[in-house]
Amino acid sequence: MHTPSPRQHKVSRLIQKDMAEMLQLFAKDWLPGVLLSVTSVRVSPDYALAKVYVSVFPSDKSDGVLEMLNKNNKEIRYQLGQRVKNQLRKIPEIAIFLDDSLDYMEQIDKKLKDI
Secondary structure, three states: OOOOOHHHHHHHHHHHHHHHHHHHHHHHHHOOOOEEEEEEEEEOOOOOEEEEEEEEEOHHHHHHHHHHHHHOHHHHHHHHHHHHOOOOOOOOEEEEEEOOHHHHHHHHHHHHHHO
């Protein structure tokens, strides 16, 4: 695994910021009662793919939310393109993944309390 370049890091942060704003609006309109946050974005070295990791609260709705986001992937990419068109020449393909690290930490915490 290689270390991201400063440019990759900058592009990742830009996409993360804009995706977070977009997904919050998206959640408010289409997913009432769900809190979405973008935990990280990793951009490929050729800037063709952006892996977006989202955290969903409550976590029991995460599968449905992920399915809905992937179904609307083209629209999300288009909206992202409208936001970053002045900063990026090419808008990367978006791959959305579930970041379940919070659930994992919760399980560890629970097991430590049971000891």
